Amino acid sequence: MNRRKEKPERNRPFNQILNRRLLSYATAATAAGAGVLGLTQTAEAQVVFTPTHVMIGAHTSYSLDLTNTGTTDFILHGSVTANCSTVFSALLAQPAFQNALEGGIYNGLNVAKALNPGKVIGSSQRFVSQGNGGVLMGEAIYSPGGGQYRGNWIHVMNRYLGLKFQINGETHFGWARMTVKLLLARPMQVLLSGYAYETQPSTPIVAGQTEDQDDAPPGVPRVEEGPGAGAFLDDPRAPQPASLGILALGASGLPLWRREKIASL
Numbered sequence: 001m002n003r004r005k006e007k008p009e010r011n012r013p014f015n016q017i018l019n020r021r022l023l024s025y026a027t028a029a030t031a032a033g034a035g036v037l038g039l040t041q042t043a044e045a046q047v048v049f050t051p052t053h054v055m056i057g058a059h060t061s062y063s064l065d066l067t068n069t070g071t072t073d074f075i076l077h078g079s080v081t082a083n084c085s086t087v088f089s090a091l092l093a094q095p096a097f098q099n100a101l102e103g104g105i106y107n108g109l110n111v112a113k114a115l116n117p118g119k120v121i122g123s124s125q126r127f128v129s130q131g132n133g134g135v136l137m138g139e140a141i142y143s144p145g146g147g148q149y150r151g152n153w154i155h156v157m158n159r160y161l162g163l164k165f166q167i168n169g170e171t172h173f174g175w176a177r178m179t180v181k182l183l184l185a186r187p188m189q190v191l192l193s194g195y196a197y198e199t200q201p202s203t204p205i206v207a208g209q210t211e212d213q214d215d216a217p218p219g220v221p222r223v224e225e226g227p228g229a230g231a232f233l234d235d236p237r238a239p240q241p242a243s244l245g246i247l248a249l250g251a252s253g254l255p256l257w258r259r260e261k262i263a264s265l
Contacts, residue, residue: 045198045199045200045203046198046199046200047196047197047198047199047205047209047210047211048067048196048197048199049194049195049196049209049210049211050066050068050194050195050196051193051194052192052193052194052195053191053192053193054191054192055189055190055191055192056076056077056078056091056190056191056192057078057187057188057189057190058078058079058080058089058187058188059078059079059080060077060078061075061076061077061078062075062076062077062192063075064076064176064192064195066163066165066172066174066195066196066197067167067197071096072096073095073096073099073163073165074093074094074095074096074099074101074161074163074165074176075093075094075096075134076091076092076093076176076178076190076192077091077092077093077094077133077134078090078091078092078188078190079091079092079133080188085143085144085145086141086142086143087141087142087143088139088140088141089139089140089141089142089182089188090136090137090138090139090140090151091136091137091138091139091151091153091180091182091188091190092133092134092135092136092137093112093134093135093137093161094133094134094135095129095134095135095165096165097166098165098166099129099163099164099165099166100127100128100129100163100164100165101113101127101128101129101135101161101162101163101164102115102121102125102126102127102128102161102162102163102164103126103127103128103135103162104126104128105128106150109136109150110128110129110130110135110136111128111135111136111137111150111151111152112128112135112136112137112151112152112153112161113152113161113162114137114152114153114156114159114160114161115159115160115161115162115175115207116159116160116207117158117160117207117208118206118207118208119160119162119206119207120204120205120206120207121160121162121163121164121173121174121175121204121205121206121207122173122203122204122205123171123173123202123204124204125162127162127164136150136151137151137152137153137161137180138150138151138152138153138154138180138182139151139182140154140182140183140184140188142184142185147184147185149182149184153178153180153182154180154182154183155180155181155182155183156178156179156180157179158177158178158179158193159177159178159179159180160175160176160177160178160207160208161175161176161178162175162207163175163176163195163197165197167201170201170202171201171202172197172198172199172200172201172202172203173197173198173203173204173205174195174196174197174198174205175195175196175197175205175207175208175209176192176194176195177192177193177194177195177208178190178191178192178193179191179193194210196209196210
């Protein structure tokens, strides 16, 4: 009786090899897809904006937490000091460890910039972090013999602090929008009306940018100006009650003040 030769034994190794290759291709494709997905998620930038209405005055401090997670990134501080003849009214920003503000050096003093809306805040800009009690934003120095201003934040509306700070050891950029009334012989008034930061490390942000720019035309950032700041700043020429420091100096007939403002850095 003739037996029929069986051929499946020849085909079995080929099928096994084919199955292994298909499985290998599928595994590689899955891993590649997961890698691309992870890269897309990692590379996706996002701007987180927080609107606020915080008033800062003399002897007042505010802890700025850009991520709203309970970590202080910067301290904004209104300082008023005096000696026997002069009153110093200053607005300062103190960065936390390894954080900094966009600015420069003027006469050996670190000074923060007051950025206009639309300015880019990123690694190509200059940042400063050290100062006596913080980086100087603006200061009014007045006495019966005269007065002067120092800094860029003297009488400004809806200007922006450029911020560089750390999240889990990585550098991020952000901004804080402020309106400042810092004049000679008048009380200091500061309004913090919002702040924002970029979630993607080392990614620039535009001053006033409140959301992602993916669907915006190139070079045309969406910027929020900040509501109500115009009513906050009155006419600097209008008469105002003198501060307690000036009254203590008996300066009822103060001479015309000499104004000396630092030029833009």
